[in-house]
Amino acid sequence: xxxxxxxxxxxxxxxxxxxxxxxxxxxxxxxxxxxxxxxxxxxxxxxxxxxxxxxxxxxxxxxxxxxxxxxxxxxxxxxxxxxxxxxxxxxxxxxxxxxxxxxxxxxxxxxxxxxxxxxxxxxxxxxxxxxxxxxxxxxxxxxxxxxxxxxxxxxxxxxxxxxxxxxxxxxxxxxxxxxxxxxxxxxxxxxxxxxxxxxxxxxxxxxxxxxxxxxxxxxxxxxxxxxxxxxxxxxxxxxxxxxxxxxxxxxxxxxxxxxxxxxxxxxxxxxx
Amino acid sequence: xxxxxxxxxxxxxxxxxxxxxxxxxxxxxxxxxxxxxxxxxxxxxxxxxxxxxxxxxxxxxxxxxxxxxxxxxxxxxxxxxxxxxxxxxxxxxxxxxxxxxxxxxxxxxxxxxxxxxxxxxxxxxxxxxxxxxxx
Numbered sequence: 001x002x003x004x005x006x007x008x009x010x011x012x013x014x015x016x017x018x019x020x021x022x023x024x025x026x027x028x029x030x031x032x033x034x035x036x037x038x039x040x041x042x043x044x045x046x047x048x049x050x051x052x053x054x055x056x057x058x059x060x061x062x063x064x065x066x067x068x069x070x071x072x073x074x075x076x077x078x079x080x081x082x083x084x085x086x087x088x089x090x091x092x093x094x095x096x097x098x099x100x101x102x103x104x105x106x107x108x109x110x111x112x113x114x115x116x117x118x119x120x121x122x123x124x125x126x127x128x129x130x131x132x133x134x135x136x137x138x139x140x141x142x143x144x145x146x147x148x149x150x151x152x153x154x155x156x157x158x159x160x161x162x163x164x165x166x167x168x169x170x171x172x173x174x175x176x177x178x179x180x181x182x183x184x185x186x187x188x189x190x191x192x193x194x195x196x197x198x199x200x201x202x203x204x205x206x207x208x209x210x211x212x213x214x215x216x217x218x219x220x221x222x223x224x225x226x227x228x229x230x231x232x233x234x235x236x237x238x239x240x241x242x243x244x245x246x247x248x249x250x251x252x253x254x255x256x257x258x259x260x261x262x263x264x265x266x267x268x269x270x271x272x
Numbered sequence: 273x274x275x276x277x278x279x280x281x282x283x284x285x286x287x288x289x290x291x292x293x294x295x296x297x298x299x300x301x302x303x304x305x306x307x308x309x310x311x312x313x314x315x316x317x318x319x320x321x322x323x324x325x326x327x328x329x330x331x332x333x334x335x336x337x338x339x340x341x342x343x344x345x346x347x348x349x350x351x352x353x354x355x356x357x358x359x360x361x362x363x364x365x366x367x368x369x370x371x372x373x374x375x376x377x378x379x380x381x382x383x384x385x386x387x388x389x390x391x392x393x394x395x396x397x398x399x400x401x402x403x404x405x406x407x
Binding site: 048050054059067068069250255257 | 319320321323324346347351352353354356396400
């Protein structure tokens with residue numbers, strides 16, 4: 001009798017646990033805010049996620065001094081395991097015949113990377129959106145970037161990729177929900193962009209899969225890049241956890257790269 | 273005296289150290305990071321542009337002639353996120369300011385702005401995470 005009670009109680013606990021978790025990702029669902037159509041609510045303004053100098057400001061005003069710092073957590077790989085994240089590796093694996101090209105591009109980034117000269121970073125290099133507007137059957141991603149302020153309109157109503165669209169830096173996107181995760185499939189890229197500052201070039205065959213979900217109040221974003229012409233396998237990047245923000249979007253100032261002619265060597269570091 | 277050389281600016285390397293999360297170019301490719309200098313002159317222009325803001329000033333040399341200097345500094349989005357807008361600089365256009373920075377290696381009148389002090393004594397200064405404490 002006692003054994004039967006314990007079994008029933010344990011089963012009930014397991015079932016309630018299953019009911020409160022997304023079967024596919026294991027992400028807890030009970031606290032996920034939901035849109036009117038029942039899907040998780042990803043809408044909102046999210047923290048600025050472009051790399052900035054890791055420097056504080058010392059501001060002196062009328063004799064009093066204030067130190068102001070910035071939060072760059074949205075741009076950095078998550079520091080602890082993120083529920084629902086896919087396994088990831090630090091770098092893509094290029095086929096042997098392309099590895100020298102990647103190194104050469106990386107070594108000469110400050111001369112060859114369009115982003116260095118105010119070019120568009122494209123997907124996935126731009127990272128997480130600053131604002132998401134979630135509509136029935138459609139998501140709108142708004143960005144603030146040094147190169148300008150792009151937008152993406154991502155159908156989630158089941159339609160296929162556009163036929164005959166011109167290739168672009170941000171590609172052609174369609175989305176669908178897998179449990180509590182928005183999965184965005186992006187294709188049709190121009191070949192000039194890199195998907196990472198370390199010389200990660202790609203071909204017209206590149207396909208990017210972005211996954212976005214909520215982890216409590218935060219947004220999580222993780223991207224997978226596949227390009228079978230140059231990579232040995234799809235590359236999944238580390239997830240990024242983005243905090244909600246009350247910092248409104250603002251038009252980015254024009255970009256005028258004027259340092260190229262002053263460079264005396266090829267040293268460079270991450271930008272985005 | 274137009275220039276003061278207060279000493280080696282070790283901390284500037286921190287801003288663009290290898291592994292740093294930012295720096296679209298390494299400043300060692302442009303600036304002489306070992307020497308900081310101070311320049312006083314009239315602020316003439318503030319360009320609130322990416323990837324670096326640029327301010328211009330006119331400074332008198334010892335012989336009375338005027339040089340036009342330009343200084344770039346952190347990106348506008350950094351200044352915005354520490355609560356500084358273009359107007360914090362631009363309100364001093366036409367007035368005397370003092371800039372501390374490092375100079376371009378190629379000898380042109382160009383530098384990286386690390387601190388600016390306005391006529392009212394208020395100032396803005398980049399502070400580095402591992403700046404050594406004064407003895």
